[in-house]
Structure formats: structure tokens, C-alpha cells
Amino acid sequence: MGQPRYQRRKEDRPQEITEAAFAAFAEKGFTATKVEEVARRAGVSKGLLYLYFKTKEELFKAVIRSVVTPRVDELTRTLERSELGAEAFIRGPLLAFMQRLPGSPASVVVRLMISEAPKHPDLVEYYWQNVASRGLGALRQLLDRGVANGEFRRSAVNDLPQLFLAPVMMSIVWGIVFADRSLDTDKLIETQADMILAYIKA
Amino acid sequence: MGQPRYQRRKEDRPQEITEAAFAAFAEKGFTATKVEEVARRAGVSKGLLYLYFKTKEELFKAVIRSVVTPRVDELTRTLERSELGAEAFIRGPLLAFMQRLPGSPASVVVRLMISEAPKHPDLVEYYWQNVASRGLGALRQLLDRGVANGEFRRSAVNDLPQLFLAPVMMSIVWGIVFADRSLDTDKLIETQADMILAYIKA
DNA sequence: ATAATTAATGACCAATGGGTCAGCAAGCTT
DNA sequence: AAGCTTGCTGACCCATTGGTCATTAATTAT
Missing domain, CATH: 1.10.357 (Tetracycline Repressor; domain 2)
Known part of the structure; x- marks a missing residue:
């Protein structure tokens, strides 16, 4: 029953994050969108996001x-x-x-x-x-x-x-x-x- | 030489603040403009600004x-x-x-x-x-x-x-x-x- | 199996900035 | 000139949030 808590999917992450960010920005605009919110939508931790993108x-x-x-x-x-x-x-x-x-x-x-x-x-x-x-x-x-x-x-x-x-x-x-x-x-x-x-x- | 440190000008303040805010918003947009910056431009303290306007x-x-x-x-x-x-x-x-x-x-x-x-x-x-x-x-x-x-x-x-x-x-x-x-x-x-x-x- | 690698986490830090308030002083009243 | 009202100040508070990093665990190599 050891469902792994996450999978490593280096290839797909950037696009997934990008899509989540677009959806969030579309709703709230850039400034009003929190990085953590983007991460949440992408089903990812904030830390990982910063692994793929240096800054907001x-x-x-x-x-x-x-x-x-x-x-x-x-x-x-x-x-x-x-x-x-x-x-x-x-x-x-x-x-x-x-x-x-x-x-x-x-x-x-x-x-x-x-x-x-x-x-x-x-x-x-x-x-x-x-x-x-x-x-x-x-x-x-x-x-x-x-x-x-x-x-x-x-x-x-x-x-x-x-x-x-x-x-x-x-x-x-x-x-x-x-x-x-x-x-x-x-x-x-x-x-x-x-x-x-x-x-x-x- | 007691230059008064400020004058009380209740009548003019709102317009002065409003004009300063317009100039600041024009340059940086609303979110990026700090209330303190508006106050500075209007030659007024931040506290006074909040006396005339409840919120940003x-x-x-x-x-x-x-x-x-x-x-x-x-x-x-x-x-x-x-x-x-x-x-x-x-x-x-x-x-x-x-x-x-x-x-x-x-x-x-x-x-x-x-x-x-x-x-x-x-x-x-x-x-x-x-x-x-x-x-x-x-x-x-x-x-x-x-x-x-x-x-x-x-x-x-x-x-x-x-x-x-x-x-x-x-x-x-x-x-x-x-x-x-x-x-x-x-x-x-x-x-x-x-x-x-x-x-x-x- | 065991070790090595690195994708991924999440608690944490530090700066920023909106909003407050106790006290000061300008200027009016008597 | 003394006292009073209130316009005004600026130090302070604290919630928010971008960004970091020590740690964990999924995956790969040996």
C-alpha cells in the first residue's frame, strides 16, 4: 500500500507549472497571484517551482x-x-x-x-x-x-x-x-x- | 527663525494628495505605488493621508x-x-x-x-x-x-x-x-x- | 541489496508595505 | 497669554509573501 507520495516527472513539470500559472494569472493578474497558489494548482510544492523558475x-x-x-x-x-x-x-x-x-x-x-x-x-x-x-x-x-x-x-x-x-x-x-x-x-x-x-x- | 514645520491646510489636502497619487499611479500603476510614496510627493505624512482616505x-x-x-x-x-x-x-x-x-x-x-x-x-x-x-x-x-x-x-x-x-x-x-x-x-x-x-x- | 543521485518537500527567513496611534504643535478663542 | 481644538507627524505593528535550504524519498546505478 506504499502509495508513493509523489512521482518524479522532470519532463512534465515546467509545462504543468506554466499552465497552472496561466490559469491563476488569468483570474487574478500577476501581482495578486501568490507563487504558492500556482504551486498548489500545479499539484507541486513551492520549492519545486523555484527549482524550475528562478523568480516569479x-x-x-x-x-x-x-x-x-x-x-x-x-x-x-x-x-x-x-x-x-x-x-x-x-x-x-x-x-x-x-x-x-x-x-x-x-x-x-x-x-x-x-x-x-x-x-x-x-x-x-x-x-x-x-x-x-x-x-x-x-x-x-x-x-x-x-x-x-x-x-x-x-x-x-x-x-x-x-x-x-x-x-x-x-x-x-x-x-x-x-x-x-x-x-x-x-x-x-x-x-x-x-x-x-x-x-x-x- | 521658527519656520513652522508644517501648515494646517485642511481644505487643500485632499486635492493635493489626489494629484500626487495620480502622478504616482501614472508612473508605476496602482499596486506598485506605495502609500508612503504618494504621501512624500504630496509633501505630507502617511498618517495624514489616512486621515483623508480610509484605505489605499x-x-x-x-x-x-x-x-x-x-x-x-x-x-x-x-x-x-x-x-x-x-x-x-x-x-x-x-x-x-x-x-x-x-x-x-x-x-x-x-x-x-x-x-x-x-x-x-x-x-x-x-x-x-x-x-x-x-x-x-x-x-x-x-x-x-x-x-x-x-x-x-x-x-x-x-x-x-x-x-x-x-x-x-x-x-x-x-x-x-x-x-x-x-x-x-x-x-x-x-x-x-x-x-x-x-x-x-x- | 546497497549506495548514489537528484526530484521534491515544507518549514523557515527577511523584507516589504498597508494601516494605526500616542503625542506634538499650529493657530484659534477668550 | 493661557488654554483648547484638531491638523499633522512618524515611529511602530504585523500580516503577507517572495525566496531559501536542510531534509526526505523516488529512482537509478552498481
Whole structure:
């Protein structure tokens, strides 16, 4: 009956801890989350956590990276695979992708970035390199492609792909602040796409 | 030479403390700001601060209210005074107002709300009643007026005045996270106004 | 089996910071 | 000028929590 009191699972621990931390941060934010709480959720002692992550901040960075990386990969894959025209791509996969963001972990990342960015310049740099600049670059490329093949005219939008993301950001922030008060985020994002397309169509 | 070590200025203290707190919160955020730091900035002892504000949270709420109230008043006044047509109002005073927001204290308030909203439901309620719902209501009214007098057609925008604010929010968040990396927020907001107007014009 | 290795524990430490309060002194009253 | 009220101070308290480390026990090697 000697149930061992724990198992040694060196391989799995980091991810388990990271996932537990994400869940905790999502609920309470970074500062308000106690390291011990993360450990408890991961079914692990606080001491072990500090064996895998030097400080609470290191853990935080690892969490952001772990959430962000797969999502960016998803986006770039979608972009590369597709052979749709620019407008069709925007109305199809891009719209779907953007509409999923407000309800996804991305939303938590945004909240954490806004709260903690000023204290973590290296994390901002990472986020810029791996998410923002790549995403915006892809959008710019898409718009330029549309111009090149005559679908779109060249306009201010070419230099401001942030216009696509503005209603996504609005939806995310709305969700954080006014959790309950409903807003039709799908409609918001879709209408923006409609407007932009009407505005830039050749 | 008996310089008095302090003066009694019961009337001015609350505002002085509130202003010092705003400056401190703007730099470090709510949690990272120590009450003692606020007191120091206000040129006051920590004990006195607690004479005027029961807790750190009460101070926080007072700060938000003090920043938000005058700004809302400014907006509503502008709206009421103006006798411009809907489009002219949007391209004129409304655009100017929105373009000022990202560089204004409003930006700090947004950051604080995003970070602290989950812990301060009553503050969210206050913000909703006094800022969000009034601002959105005014925009809705403006759009309806435009429809009524034949300037605009009725469209999805009538139910989603958040579309106007989306690039403002984007600019604010951008400024918080990527402080240095520049974004032409004026252009972003102006282009959005152009797009919306093109989209809804009768 | 026995020894060696190291994943894992949890009691503990030290610093931080919100909040208190006994006492001091500015400035008013008489 | 003496006394009184109260705005104001700053030393202090103590709960919280990030981080450490001596110890334990699961696993592997011999």
C-alpha cells in the first residue's frame, strides 16, 4: 500500500507549472497571484517551482511565451497556406481568426501586458519581435498583394494595418473591464472589415 | 527663525494628495505605488493621508473620479454647445477630442481600469454610468440625428458607436505597451473617421 | 541489496508595505 | 497669554509573501 507520495516527472513539470500559472494569472493578474497558489494548482510544492523558475518574474515571462508562440504560429501558417485573393482572405480566415481572439487566451495576455509592460521591457521586446511586428507585417503584405493585383487601391490603410486590429483591441478591453455588459464583438469586427474593404477597394 | 514645520491646510489636502497619487499611479500603476510614496510627493505624512482616505483603495477611487469627471463634462459641454451638422461635428470637434485622448490622463485611467477593474466592481459601475454609457449614448444620438436629417443612412454603426473609439483604444494601448515605438495615432483616428463617414453617408 | 543521485518537500527567513496611534504643535478663542 | 481644538507627524505593528535550504524519498546505478 506504499502509495508513493509523489512521482518524479522532470519532463512534465515546467509545462504543468506554466499552465497552472496561466490559469491563476488569468483570474487574478500577476501581482495578486501568490507563487504558492500556482504551486498548489500545479499539484507541486513551492520549492519545486523555484527549482524550475528562478523568480516569479521568470515564471511570468515563460507563461507569456508559452501562450503566445503557438498562436503566432497558427496565424503565420494560415497566412502561408492560403491561396485566396486578398479580399477573400480577409473576409474568410482572417476575419475568423480575429473574431476568435477576444475570447481566447490572447485576451489574458493583453491584460497582463498592459499591466506589466512598464516593468518588463525585455518582455515587450519579445512580444514586439514575435507577435506585433510579425502580425502587422503579414497584414501589410496582404494589403500590398491586394494593391499589386488590382483588388485594392493604395491608401492610408497600407501604413496603418492597426486599423484591422482596433476593434479586436476594443473588444478585448471591453471584455476585461465590462465583463458582463455585452457587446457584439463579432459584429464589431466584421463591420470594421466591411468598412475597410469598402474604403480600399479599387 | 521658527519656520513652522508644517501648515494646517485642511481644505487643500485632499486635492493635493489626489494629484500626487495620480502622478504616482501614472508612473508605476496602482499596486506598485506605495502609500508612503504618494504621501512624500504630496509633501505630507502617511498618517495624514489616512486621515483623508480610509484605505489605499478609497484613494484609488477618488483619483479615478477626479480625473474622469472634468473630462466627461468637457465632452458633454462640447456636444451640447455645438450646432454643426453631424458630419461637420464628427470631422471637427469630435475628431479633435478623440485625438487628444491618447496623450491625456484618460490614457492612465484606461491602464488603471484594465489592471484593477476585476477587483473594483463598484468602480466599473461608476465608470460605466459616468463615462462609457454617457459617451456612447452621445455618439448614438449624433448618428441618429445624422440619419434623421438625411446626412447618413442607417447602418450597423448606429448600434456600434464603439467603432469610433476602437482606434482611440488601440492608440492608448499601443502607447502603454510600446511607449517608444511610434504610431501615428492622429492619422489612425482620422482615417477611421473617414472610413466610417464614407460607409454611412446617405 | 546497497549506495548514489537528484526530484521534491515544507518549514523557515527577511523584507516589504498597508494601516494605526500616542503625542506634538499650529493657530484659534477668550 | 493661557488654554483648547484638531491638523499633522512618524515611529511602530504585523500580516503577507517572495525566496531559501536542510531534509526526505523516488529512482537509478552498481
